[in-house]
Amino acid sequence: MSSQYAQGTLIWVKHEEEVWIQAEIITATEKEIIVKTIEDPNARIVLGPNEPIFLRTTDTYTSEGLSVLDDLTQLTHLHEPAVLSSLQNRFDIDKIYTFTGPILIAVNPFKVIPGIYDEEVLKSFISTKPSTKPHVFNTSNASYRGICDRHKSQTVLISGESGAGKTETTKFVMKFLALAGSSDGEVTDVERQVLESNPLLEAFGNARTLRNDNSSRFGKFIELQLGSPDFTSKFC
Numbered sequence: 109m110s111s112q113y114a115q116g117t118l119i120w121v122k123h124e125e126e127v128w129i130q131a132e133i134i135t136a137t138e139k140e141i142i143v144k145t146i147e148d149p150n151a152r153i154v155l156g157p158n159e160p161i162f163l164r165t166t167d168t169y170t171s172e173g174l175s176v177l178d179d180l181t182q183l184t185h186l187h188e189p190a191v192l193s194s195l196q197n198r199f200d201i202d203k204i205y206t207f208t209g210p211i212l213i214a215v216n217p218f219k220v221i222p223g224i225y226d227e228e229v230l231k232s233f234i235s236t237k238p239s240t241k242p243h244v245f246n247t248s249n250a251s252y253r254g255i256c257d258r259h260k261s262q263t264v265l266i267s268g269e270s271g272a273g274k275t276e277t278t279k280f281v282m283k284f285l286a287l288a289g290s291s292d293g294e295v296t297d298v299e300r301q302v303l304e305s306n307p308l309l310e311a312f313g314n315a316r317t318l319r320n321d322n323s324s325r326f327g328k329f330i331e332l333q334l335g336s337p338d339f340t341s342k343f344c
C-alpha cells in the first residue's frame with residue numbers, strides 16, 4: 109500500500125453482499141486510501157494499509173454500453189473481481205459460456221435459453237473452421253477435429269461443484285459427437301441408444317440433494333468409440 113495511486117484511479121473494493129463493488133480513489137497516502145463507490149458517490153470508504161487493491165478499467169464498456177469479452181484472457185486486469193464481474197455481465201444477457209484461453213467456463217442458467225442448443229446451431233459448429241465463439245458445441249468440435257485431423261483419442265474433462273451443470277454439459281457433448289461422428293450426418297439407432305442410456309443411468313444413480321434435484325451420486329467415465337482407426341465421417 110502506498111501513495112502510488114493517483115486520484116481518480118478506478119478500483120474494486122470488497123462488499124459484504126455484492127462481494128466486489130466498483131470504486132474510485134479520492135486520495136491515497138502511505139497509511140490509507142479513501143475511495144468513493146459508484147453506488148453511493150457521497151459516501152467514503154477508508155481502506156487500511158494491508159487491504160489489497162484490485163485495479164479496474166472501463167475497457168469493457170463501449171459507447172453503446174457494456175461490451176462483454178468472449179475470452180477472459182483479453183481482460184486488462186485478470187483478477188477475481190474482473191473475472192466475476194465479466195461472467196456476471198455475460199450471464200445477465202444469457203451468455204452463459206466464456207472462454208478463458210482454451211478452457212470453457214459454463215455458468216448454469218437454471219432456465220431454458222431458447223435456441224442455443226438447436227440442431228441448426230449444433231450443425232453450424234460442425235465444420236473444419238475453428239470458431240472463436242464460446243459454446244459447448246465449439247469445445248466438442250475441437251475434440252472432434254482432434255480425432256479427424258490427428259487420428260488421436262481426445263479427452264473432454266468436465267468439472268464443477270454439485271449442481272454446476274456437468275451432467276447436462278456431458279449430454280450436449282455426446283449429442284454433438286453422435287451427430288458429427290455419424291458417417292452420413294444422421295444419428296443412427298446405435299448412436300440414439302447411446303444418448304438414451306442417460307435416463308436409465310440416472311434412474312439408478314441419481315437422487316435429489318439440497319443442491320441439485322437430479323444429482324449424480326456416482327462418478328462418470330464415458331468412452332465413445334467413433335469407428336475404426338481410419339474412421340471418416342461426412343464432417344471430417
Ligand SMILES: Nc1ncnc2c1ncn2[C@@H]1O[C@H](COP(=O)(O)OP(=O)(O)OP(=O)(O)O)[C@@H](O)[C@H]1O
Binds near residue numbers: 271273274322
Ligand atoms: N446448460 C443448461 N441449461 C439449462 N439448465 C441447466 C443447464 N445445465 C444445468 N442445468 C440445470 O441445472 C440442473 C443441475 O445440473 P446437473 O445435474 O448437470 O449438475 P451436475 O454438475 O451434474 O450436479 P451433480 O454433481 O450434483 O450431479 C439440471 O437438472 C438443469 O435443471
